[in-house]
Amino acid sequence: MALIVQKYGGSSVADADRIKAVRDRIKRTVDLGNQVVVVVSAMGKTTDGLVALAESVSTTAQTLSEIAAKEREMDLLLATGEQVTIATLSMALQAAGQPAIAMNGSQVRVVTEPNHTRARILYVEPERIKTELGLGKVVVIAGFQGVAIDPATGLPSTEITTLGRGGSDTSAVAIAAAIEADICEIYTDVPGILTTDPRIVPKAQMLAEITCDEMLELASLGAKVLHPRSVEIARNFGVKMCVRSSWLDDAGTVITSPRIGTGNLQSLEVSRFVENVSIDYDQVKIALLQIPDHPGIASQLFQSLAAQGINVDLIIQAVQETEGVNDIAFTIPQNQLKLAEVVTRGLELGASLITVDANVAKISIMGVGMIGRPGVAAQMFTALAEAGINIQMISTSEIKISCVIAASDGSAAIAAIQKAFDVPVSSHQACEMETTASIADSLPVRGVALDRNRARIAVQKVPDRPGMAAKILEQLVEQNISLDMIVQSQSDRDVNEIAFTVAIADLAKAETALKQYASVLGYGEVSCDAEISKVSIVGANMIHQSGIAAQMFSALADANINIEMIATSEIKVSCVVRDHQAEQALKVIHQTFNLAGDHAIEVPSALKK
Numbered sequence: 001m002a003l004i005v006q007k008y009g010g011s012s013v014a015d016a017d018r019i020k021a022v023r024d025r026i027k028r029t030v031d032l033g034n035q036v037v038v039v040v041s042a043m044g045k046t047t048d049g050l051v052a053l054a055e056s057v058s059t060t061a062q063t064l065s066e067i068a069a070k071e072r073e074m075d076l077l078l079a080t081g082e083q084v085t086i087a088t089l090s091m092a093l094q095a096a097g098q099p100a101i102a103m104n105g106s107q108v109r110v111v112t113e114p115n116h117t118r119a120r121i122l123y124v125e126p127e128r129i130k131t132e133l134g135l136g137k138v139v140v141i142a143g144f145q146g147v148a149i150d151p152a153t154g155l156p157s158t159e160i161t162t163l164g165r166g167g168s169d170t171s172a173v174a175i176a177a178a179i180e181a182d183i184c185e186i187y188t189d190v191p192g193i194l195t196t197d198p199r200i201v202p203k204a205q206m207l208a209e210i211t212c213d214e215m216l217e218l219a220s221l222g223a224k225v226l227h228p229r230s231v232e233i234a235r236n237f238g239v240k241m242c243v244r245s246s247w248l249d250d251a252g253t254v255i256t257s258p259r260i261g262t263g264n265l266q267s268l269e270v271s272r273f274v275e276n277v278s279i280d281y282d283q284v285k286i287a288l289l290q291i292p293d294h295p296g297i298a299s300q301l302f303q304s305l306a307a308q309g310i311n312v313d314l315i316i317q318a319v320q321e322t323e324g325v326n327d328i329a330f331t332i333p334q335n336q337l338k339l340a341e342v343v344t345r346g347l348e349l350g351a352s353l354i355t356v357d358a359n360v361a362k363i364s365i366m367g368v369g370m371i372g373r374p375g376v377a378a379q380m381f382t383a384l385a386e387a388g389i390n391i392q393m394i395s396t397s398e399i400k401i402s403c404v405i406a407a408s409d410g411s412a413a414i415a416a417i418q419k420a421f422d423v424p425v426s427s428h429q430a431c432e433m434e435t436t437a438s439i440a441d442s443l444p445v446r447g448v449a450l451d452r453n454r455a456r457i458a459v460q461k462v463p464d465r466p467g468m469a470a471k472i473l474e475q476l477v478e479q480n481i482s483l484d485m486i487v488q489s490q491s492d493r494d495v496n497e498i499a500f501t502v503a504i505a506d507l508a509k510a511e512t513a514l515k516q517y518a519s520v521l522g523y524g525e526v527s528c529d530a531e532i533s534k535v536s537i538v539g540a541n542m543i544h545q546s547g548i549a550a551q552m553f554s555a556l557a558d559a560n561i562n563i564e565m566i567a568t569s570e571i572k573v574s575c576v577v578r579d580h581q582a583e584q585a586l587k588v589i590h591q592t593f594n595l596a597g598d599h600a601i602e603v604p605s606a607l608k609k
């Protein structure tokens with residue numbers, strides 16, 4: 001007998017027929033002798049409808065207190081969607097002779113931080129669930145919602161919170177962790193995790209398994225099949241997880257996590273954000289300043305480096321204040337400097353200047369908990385600034401932030417970061433992410449994701465001195481704005497550009513916050529662009545092969561797609577492109593890495609529309 005959590009997404013419970021199909025699957029699982037806890041989303045597109053309803057009767061909140069008041073009511077409204085599903089599914093089970101009980105987040109006591117519309121789960125009380133299971137019932141729980149803790153008493157209040165869109169996956173995994181379930185099965189409308197979104201590339205291929213790190217990157221990059229925070233909890237608590245179709249009996253995709261969970265059940269989503277810090281002194285930085293901004297430049301450069309077997313590590317391309325030109329900077333191992341310099345200079349790409357700096361080090365912090373927590377990057381930059389250390393280059397991924405600094409600042413930087421985050425130092429190698437089980441037969445690129453929900457902000461003429469990146473980020477952290485793909489490229493001028501992407505919904509708020517401080521902090525224009533998308537490749541085995549980024553850039557160049565920003569990490573390369581070319585970008589990249597299968601994936605919920 002196993003204890004199983006099954007989560008059914010909106011598409012799986014979209015109407016009465018689907019609810020009956022789900023009922024039958026639950027019953028079959030119970031009849032096999034298992035105990036089952038079910039977590040559900042709102043039916044179909046109910047949540048979208050509720051959001052639209054709210055917008056139709058209210059105005060945009062202006063002040064912070066208006067925003068807070070509206071967000072509280074928004075949570076009360078949105079939480080009703082999931083309650084419809086739990087009650088009807090439980091009734092359907094009872095009618096089929098299966099004892100069941102429906103519970104909302106506050107009845108279970110899914111206790112969250114007191115933040116409306118984006119609360120994080122603090123803990124889930126397992127007692128009531130276990131009691132009902134003991135009585136032979138299926139427990140049907142509303143996902144996406146909880147009850148806020150009362151900061152004054154430290155006890156649960158009566159305030160309803162929601163976890164942010166897509167949050168029911170997170171509810172399911174948190175509940176699985178709390179009741180120590182044997183597995184958490186996520187049922188959706190696709191057969192599992194695919195190499196990309198089958199709605200854009202129908203011949204996307206199924207992955208039998210994927211590592212938590214790969215999944216985290218993909219999920220944060222727009223593969224909405226899993227909420228990134230759910231993967232974070234699964235990884236921290238060692239929850240076994242799989243993604244399957246509620247239309248099929250196929251096994252689906254297993255999310256593997258080699259680590260034994262070390263999380264604290266009393267602070268499920270808010271335990272340690274940063275797991276370790278590492279420093280790599282074997283780095284040389286090459287920067288090409290003011291090269292023409294047109295398709296094919298990055299491709300030519302990195303193809304030529306790859307052809308010589310040069311192992312490029314970080315690649316950063318930032319936006320430039322001058323129209324039509326870009327800066328590209330990258331790092332490579334020390335012993336490849338001469339060759340890389342010859343290759344780069346020989347290409348004559350039209351850069352106004354090529355600079356080489358052999359006295360640099362890369363300091364990185366890593367941790368799955370930093371996703372969606374803007375404060376972590378700011379804290380890192382502040383720690384470096386307080387130690388008087390200048391950051392030359394920044395590149396971020398969802399779970400890692402890397403800064404290039406002067407090699408002579410290395411030990412002071414490590415000490416500052418250790419103090420700020422109370423984390424151990426790992427050797428550079430040990431800090432690498434987990435790789436897939438069978439490196440030999442696993443492709444370097446496992447998935448391609450597209451995030452169309454992003455806008456880009458570039459802050460120009462940022463004085464090149466310690467503390468600037470931290471101060472800029474702090475403005476956004478104060479507004480609770482999450483940013484990603486932070487890119488700062490180094491120029492030889494005494495000013496830098498810092499660019500990053502934010503959710504489109506946060507763009508106006510971010511722009512206002514940054515413009516307010518331009519004169520105080522001494523930076524130049526703040527430019528915003530909502531017409532961009534981010535396309536990314538992810539693969540845990542990417543670090544074992546050179547030329548992967550170059551291959552991606554070439555695919556884009558061949559399709560005449562201009563790359564406007566680049567950021568890389570060990571297991572990911574992200575490019576910002578024009579939004580109208582985004583789907584094409586995803587398709588050509590998927591094709592260039594030969595990721596397509598031999599048949600089209602059916603998405604039943606999409607067929608119905």
Ligand SMILES: Nc1ncnc2c1ncn2[C@@H]1O[C@H](COP(=O)(O)OP(=O)(O)OP(=O)(O)O)[C@@H](O)[C@H]1O
Pocket residue numbers: 008009010011012041042166168169187188189190192193194195196197198199218222223224225226447603
């Ligand atoms: N790499 C990927 N693998 C699988 N599906 C993907 C991928 N990238 C994007 N998707 C999309 O994710 C969709 C499933 O997520 P979706 O949020 O719609 O599920 P759901 O089961 O209705 O859950 P919920 O209502 O809780 O959000 C698929 O229909 C697919 O279009």
Ligand SMILES: N[C@@H](CC(=O)O)C(=O)O
Pocket residue numbers: 009010041042047048081143144164165166167168169
């Ligand atoms: N119903 C919520 C939560 C979820 O489905 O995961 C949403 O649409 O975002």
